[in-house]
Amino acid sequence: MTAYLMKKGISLTAVLFLVSLTVFSVLFVLPGDPAQIILGINASPETLAALRARLGLDQPFWVQYGGWIGSLLKGTGGHSITYDTAVFDLISSRLAVTGPLALMAMAIAVALALPLGIFAARHQNRPGDAAVMAGTQVGLAVPEFWLGILLMLLFSVHWGVFTAGGFPGWGEDFRGSLKALFLPALALGLIRAAILTRLTRSSMLEVLREDYVRTARAKGLKERTVVYGHALKNALIPVLTIFGLQMGQLLAGAIIIENVFTLPGLGRLVFQAIGQRDLPVVREVVLFMAAAVVIVNFLVDLSYAAVDPRIRLDGQ
Amino acid sequence: MSDALLDIRGLSVHFHTPEGVGRAVESVSLSIAPGETLGLVGESGCGKSVTTLAVVGLVPSPPGRIVAGEIRFQGRDLLKADPESLRRIRGREIGMIFQEPMTALNPVLTIGRQVAEPLVAHLGMSRSEALKKAARWLDRVRIPSAASRLGAYPHELSGGMRQRVMIAMAMICRPRLLVADEPTTALDVTLQRQILSLMAELKTELDTAMLLITHDLGVVAQTAGRVAVMYAGRVVECAGVRPLFAEPLHPYTQGLLQSMPRLGAGRGRLHEIPGTVPAATDPIGGCPFAGRCPSAFDRCRRDDPVLETVRQKRQVSCWLYDPSKQEADP
16 A cells, blocks of 8 residues: 555656646747737836746756746745735635535535446336437536526526526525535536446446345345446446546636636636736646646546455555 | 246347347257256357346346346246346345456455455445455365455456356355356366366355356266257257257257367367358248358258157157158258
């Protein structure tokens, strides 16, 4: 287990190093001068040069990159140009929105996908299955933002049960914050549920044909025990993989949905930071997103071992 | 036979496939007395397994469908039983062992749980009680340090051990009938003997009848009291083991016995039956073996023979033994 954790640690470090280098290089060659954006188009060349010197933008590539990595290792990180605060603080305050949003969305997705997928598999090629499959087809075809807008129209404009965007903040209004996250989480969750449902169905269909399911039936177990006690655990393995990928993506920020619902999340932060050429923010948020994906995948690996005893983490 | 434990009469199981209707099992009749061992022999695809799956109501449906016949178990027609009472019979009255112990055990559940489950499902035992009994049963099927294996997973056991686990699982509720579908086919020859004698021992101890499905005539000779030979979905011959081996009546049985390698029989080529088995979707016209039979005559290609009792306790489905057709005897 220690060997496994070390291996994972090394690969995480390597991924983060490559991501940091890539992000930095891309932003380095990207047109658009941060100093110009901060000062506006009417700034004089002298003030521009002074600001660039202060931000270190006149230094060569490796010096700038080294300075950034050094600040990350020291734990201070960069300083946002537009928000005038430490980027780490920005990320953690935005994560307080994106994290719960991702969790809620995936909870909704799983709560829908598992029962529906199992139901469809058990009623293969019958009307119930066809209805579920048609529903998932719609879910796959509908773009996230459009579903978000539809939900907003229905729940906020028409019924008035949810607010149409914005976020009061956990400290100020806990219930209100939860409510504010519900619609965007539903929009994200429904679309992810579509994929997970199809996956659960096909995985379940495969498992239900296995010999050990026949054995379970031959033992005279109740159909419920056969499906939930014997088949489901085996069917979950591929579902877990996709679940992990989706979770990683959502933690990296649901850029579009956060914009539709004007949520102050990570996605919206990076979206605005790119527009404003707030390079320290962009770099560190992208780095954080990469780390989130790698860490979530690592957690999924751990959960495989919990579900399937044949998978040994330290094994060959 | 009203005293039979299991009495199958005229069972037909058809599979509806895009290529047409596959007659996997056609008018099969078999019976097993309490405590008896019946060997069911035939090549792969001859309908042995489907017949046994039909007994416990596990024919995959769709595409499979039982179109005719009755299956009486302890006097009760299982084909008319509702799913819930069938479930109560499976694992309780009829235990099953399958061919591949590798895939027949659930890879993500512990051995202990899998062996104990029938006790919980049928006898209403508590989990911990059932696990204790499961440990005793694992010991009984000679799994070393049985109690410590309860928490093991199937992949941590060898093939022979896994088959012992299957046996414990099938026998733990003391069923009246044990259906063993090629129980030793996936095992080494040395293990085969051990597993077969273990099964024979438990069978005698618990006074269980056994339906042993195999394509291995050697296994049948060792274990069974009576044999039914299946070909293309039908039972073509049924007799006691000794008479059958001494004097096979059906030309297919004769061919099958001749294809068995024997010690001291020289190094010549083994006998083979010419031709191939007709596809299950082919239309029936005459005896399904007629095309490969060295003794076939006109009637064989025209009329379908039925299983008739020809001598004392011997049944065969062949026009050669039809008393009304003596003139056609070669």
